[in-house]
Amino acid sequence: MTAEKRRSDRLMLTVPLIVAGRDAQGRDFELDARTVILNRHGALIQISRPLLTGQRIRIVNALCHREAEFTVVGPVAPRSEKGGQWGVECLNSKVNMWGIQFPPPSGNPNEPSALLECRKCHTPELKRVSLIEVEVLETSGILNKPCGTCGVNTPWGYAEEQLAMSAPPGETKMLAEVGMARPSDLRRHTRVSMQLPILVRDYYGGVEISKSENVSKGGFCFLSEKNYHIGAGIMVACPYNSAEECIEVPARVVRRKEVTGTHGKIYGVRYEQHR
Numbered sequence: 001m002t003a004e005k006r007r008s009d010r011l012m013l014t015v016p017l018i019v020a021g022r023d024a025q026g027r028d029f030e031l032d033a034r035t036v037i038l039n040r041h042g043a044l045i046q047i048s049r050p051l052l053t054g055q056r057i058r059i060v061n062a063l064c065h066r067e068a069e070f071t072v073v074g075p076v077a078p079r080s081e082k083g084g085q086w087g088v089e090c091l092n093s094k095v096n097m098w099g100i101q102f103p104p105p106s107g108n109p110n111e112p113s114a115l116l117e118c119r120k121c122h123t124p125e126l127k128r129v130s131l132i133e134v135e136v137l138e139t140s141g142i143l144n145k146p147c148g149t150c151g152v153n154t155p156w157g158y159a160e161e162q163l164a165m166s167a168p169p170g171e172t173k174m175l176a177e178v179g180m181a182r183p184s185d186l187r188r189h190t191r192v193s194m195q196l197p198i199l200v201r202d203y204y205g206g207v208e209i210s211k212s213e214n215v216s217k218g219g220f221c222f223l224s225e226k227n228y229h230i231g232a233g234i235m236v237a238c239p240y241n242s243a244e245e246c247i248e249v250p251a252r253v254v255r256r257k258e259v260t261g262t263h264g265k266i267y268g269v270r271y272e273q274h275r
Contacts, residue, residue, distance in 0.1 A: 009102055009113060009126055010039045011193050012213040012221065012266075019047055021057035033059075040102040041090055044076060048083035051075075059088070064099040068092055076259075100159075101125035101148065110211060112239065115193035117159035118147045124159040126193075131239050134196065158192045191216045198222055199240040200269075201248060203233060212238060219251065219270040225263045228253045236269060 015035040022028050033047040051057065053074045060067040070088040077085035090097055100115070103126055112134060116127045119142070133143055137158070147154045191214040198220065201207045212220040220238055228234065232253045237246040255268030 009105075009195070010037050011100070011115060011126065012037050013098075013115075013193060015043075015098065016062040017045060018060040018062055019045070019057055020060075021051075021055060023049075024052060032062075036085060038098055041093060042070070042073070042088050044085055044087055046083055046085050050079065050084060051086050056091070057088070059097070061097060061099070066095070066097055066099060068095045068097050099124065103128055110197045110209075112197065113195045115159045116143070116145070116156040118150060119155040119157055121147060121149045121154070123147065123149045127156065131196075131241055134194070134239055191221075196220075196239040197241070199237040199246065199248065200224070200226075200228075201235040202228070203235075209240060209242075213266065219254070219268065221255075221266060221268050223259070223264050223266055225265070227265075228256065228267055230254065230256050233272070234269070236271075 013035060015038065017033040017035065018030060019033045020028070020030040029049065031047060031049060033045050035043045035045055037044040045059075051072045053072055055072045057070050057072060058067060059070050069091045071091055073087035073089055075084055076087050101123060103113070112129050112131060113126050114129050114134070114137065115124060117124045125148075127145060129137070129143070136143055141157050143156045144153050145156045146152070147156075194212060194215045196212045196215065198210050198212050199207065200210060200222070206226065208224060208226055210222045210224050212222050214221050215238065220236075230253055234251050234253065235248040236251045237248045240246050250272040251269045252272055253267055254270045255266075257266045259265060
């Protein structure tokens, strides 16, 4: 895998897929699946049947009906009653399988980015944004940014079609467990794909700087190798800027999912008081 592919930005989006291939016995199959995480060149997918490392499969994006040949890199989670998770890589690097424009690899892993959509041509793109632009998005909701498709600066806002995909599977159940399952709550806490530098401080003196995977008015998700228990109280700053004094607010860990094959865990955090 090239260095460019390793550095490609990832997005935690759920995209419905149709996966077709041939099993070890030579039998053809076609199944529904979904992405868990995706990037410019591939994805981590959830599928109900086992795949073979090195196997070629054809994947159809059920949202935009784009399709391409992929190779199975290998399993990343053990099989369960819901199936297994597999890493797949597109064989044609020129295919834009997800219909999302990705920026060139950045040398700064903590540089904020957001999944936005041009309000003129409706092209979705993962855009680099400054912390000031994050504030503008949270208030007016619109930024003036260059659009490669339109060829001029155009209004950009959160990518509407991708909003529902930003919520991890089981989001409704998770919100119900923490008392936020009313329809009005779900609308108010819609998650958007935004990667921001964050600070997490526990009540035992531990501090870490990480990066959000997606954010909402009610909280955010982030990846960490540290061990936080569900229900644990923490103090957070999102976004975090080391050059300025940031206000930390109380929050609580409400979701935790192991990232199989690594020491990492994806945490869902809910603010204890709405900002």
